[in-house]
Amino acid sequence: xPDRAISKSVIKRLPIYLRILDQLIQRKVDMVSxxxxxxxxxxxxxxxxxxxxxxxxxxxRGAGYNTAYLREKIIKIIGLDKKIxxxxxxxxxxxxxxxxxxxxxNPYVNVIAxxxxxxxxxxxxxxxxxxxxxxxAPQFIEKHGIKVAVISVPAAAAQEVTDLAVHHGVIAILNFxxxxxxxxxxxxxxxADLTLELQSLIYYSSAEEERLERLRKxxxxxxxxxxxxxx
Amino acid sequence: xPDRAISKSVIKRLPIYLRILDQLIQRKVDMVSxxxxxxxxxxxxxxxxxxxxxxxxxxxRGAGYNTAYLREKIIKIIGLDKKIxxxxxxxxxxxxxxxxxxxxxNPYVNVIAxxxxxxxxxxxxxxxxxxxxxxxAPQFIEKHGIKVAVISVPAAAAQEVTDLAVHHGVIAILNFxxxxxxxxxxxxxxxADLTLELQSLIYYSSAEEERLERLRKxxxxxxxxxxxxxx
DNA sequence: TAGATTGTTAATCGATTAACAATC
DNA sequence: TAGATTGTTAATCGATTAACAATC
Numbered sequence: 001x002p003d004r005a006i007s008k009s010v011i012k013r014l015p016i017y018l019r020i021l022d023q024l025i026q027r028k029v030d031m032v033s034x035x036x037x038x039x040x041x042x043x044x045x046x047x048x049x050x051x052x053x054x055x056x057x058x059x060x061r062g063a064g065y066n067t068a069y070l071r072e073k074i075i076k077i078i079g080l081d082k083k084i085x086x087x088x089x090x091x092x093x094x095x096x097x098x099x100x101x102x103x104x105x106n107p108y109v110n111v112i113a114x115x116x117x118x119x120x121x122x123x124x125x126x127x128x129x130x131x132x133x134x135x136x137a138p139q140f141i142e143k144h145g146i147k148v149a150v151i152s153v154p155a156a157a158a159q160e161v162t163d164l165a166v167h168h169g170v171i172a173i174l175n176f177x178x179x180x181x182x183x184x185x186x187x188x189x190x191x192a193d194l195t196l197e198l199q200s201l202i203y204y205s206s207a208e209e210e211r212l213e214r215l216r217k218x219x220x221x222x223x224x225x226x227x228x229x230x231x
Numbered sequence: 232x233p234d235r236a237i238s239k240s241v242i243k244r245l246p247i248y249l250r251i252l253d254q255l256i257q258r259k260v261d262m263v264s265x266x267x268x269x270x271x272x273x274x275x276x277x278x279x280x281x282x283x284x285x286x287x288x289x290x291x292r293g294a295g296y297n298t299a300y301l302r303e304k305i306i307k308i309i310g311l312d313k314k315i316x317x318x319x320x321x322x323x324x325x326x327x328x329x330x331x332x333x334x335x336x337n338p339y340v341n342v343i344a345x346x347x348x349x350x351x352x353x354x355x356x357x358x359x360x361x362x363x364x365x366x367x368a369p370q371f372i373e374k375h376g377i378k379v380a381v382i383s384v385p386a387a388a389a390q391e392v393t394d395l396a397v398h399h400g401v402i403a404i405l406n407f408x409x410x411x412x413x414x415x416x417x418x419x420x421x422x423a424d425l426t427l428e429l430q431s432l433i434y435y436s437s438a439e440e441e442r443l444e445r446l447r448k449x450x451x452x453x454x455x456x457x458x459x460x461x462x
Numbered sequence: 463t464a465g466a467t468t469g470t471t472a473a474t475c476g477a478t479t480a481a482c483a484a485t486c
Numbered sequence: 487t488a489g490a491t492t493g494t495t496a497a498t499c500g501a502t503t504a505a506c507a508a509t510c
Contacts, residue, residue, distance in 0.1 A: 015430035018430070034467075059468050277480070
């Protein structure tokens with residue numbers, strides 16, 4: 001186990017490696033080299049080897065990594081070896097999507113309850129998962145020892161829900177509400193603001209458009225557009 | 232405008248600054264210092280000043296930044312000054328959430344169409360937005376000159392949809408499908424894999440749990456737990 | 463043994479932080 | 487002018503890339 005804190009960039013890549021390993025194992029591939037992992041993931045082979053080396057020597061020189069063994073190791077490192085139970089706050093479209101997705105496609109994390117303030121939704125189900133009233137959350141969280149929660153409520157309600165969750169034992173939150181949450185130091189909050197993602201993407205698309213436009217102009221204007229590298 | 236390419240980290244922060252400025256303007260705040268922006272955003276004042284300085288000198292020494300002026304500038308930098316029209320592929324829960332959200336809460340980006348393969352959805356609407364058949368996408372994209380698309384279809388369909396979109400002029404994609412897409416160099420793809428986010432969050436929550444456990448043990452074992460710093 | 467590929471150390475690159483002169 | 491805060495340069499920190507010895 002690591003002495004120094006591992007960088008966030010490394011941690012963000014681990015689940016990607018895990019998914020690739022899952023796919024390889026399903027395809028009955030026993031061994032994989034860092035070069036092959038590089039091809040599948042888009043990261044460099046050096047980086048992959050270095051990332052893994054932070055946690056131990058999991059490979060075999062000359063041969064590569066045993067897929068099943070490496071998978072086990074990564075699962076342990078992330079902490080997915082014990083089944084993770086999580087709850088979702090907000091049974092809107094996003095909450096529903098997240099609940100559905102994580103109960104069917106995510107083999108490592110289980111959504112076991114959804115909470116919503118809207119009494120018309122309470123008592124209904126998302127697939128097999130019950131929707132409870134927000135008031136029932138404290139008891140539920142404590143009873144099941146829930147440590148991880150997903151917040152997909154409107155921005156105005158997000159802080160209140162955070163306070164509630166944290167107060168009853170939640171220490172990790174994935175927040176989809178477009179607000180900066182306040183929370184105690186021991187709590188981990190990751191923000192997944194889909195609007196921001198989309199907006200920053202625009203920057204690159206406009207840059208690209210301008211580049212293309214400039215290109216068109218230059219190509220038109222220049223006398224000899226023979227050797228023209230796109231870069 | 233910048234000579235050297237601006238780093239991705241800077242670009243990711245710009246929409247956050249923009250949102251804070253929007254809020255300040257709504258609260259009739261005219262001027263804001265980098266220190267206040269730091270408080271609102273969680274980034275350091277130095278970093279904010281440096282980020283902005285990449286694009287020009289927008290502030291007034293001794294006074295700070297004019298909120299309306301800085302907002303205008305950031306909008307121009309990101310490329311949100313021309314109304315951005317985008318389309319969503321996949322009218323499932325996630326696609327619906329994204330469509331709703333960006334048509335009501337995102338003042339800078341407009342979803343103008345949703346495409347889905349499921350004929351039972353075609354012809355329906357998400358709020359005011361029409362759901363079209365996937366076959367109609369090529370014509371629609373070309374007619375409206377769509378450059379940005381959101382992909383929220385199942386993993387198995389994502390590559391096909393990407394190919395289609397790119398082939399008809401899309402140059403920027405926000406991809407929610409948990410697959411590594413292949414695409415030409417001139418296309419920008421941002422991946423927003425919600426499962427991966429959740430999994431990497433688990434790492435920190437287990438680390439935190441272990442730390443708390445260690446703490447409990449140590450506190451129990453030690454004779455004099457008088458001066459005990461959490462950090 | 464020869465070939466392949468890891469694990470690790472060193473070199474480079476990039477991003478953040480600190481410091482401060484410029485100036486409102 | 488004095489106080490405040492920007493814009494910018496220099497210093498530090500951290501992450502990625504390159505190189506290669508270790509070893510299967």
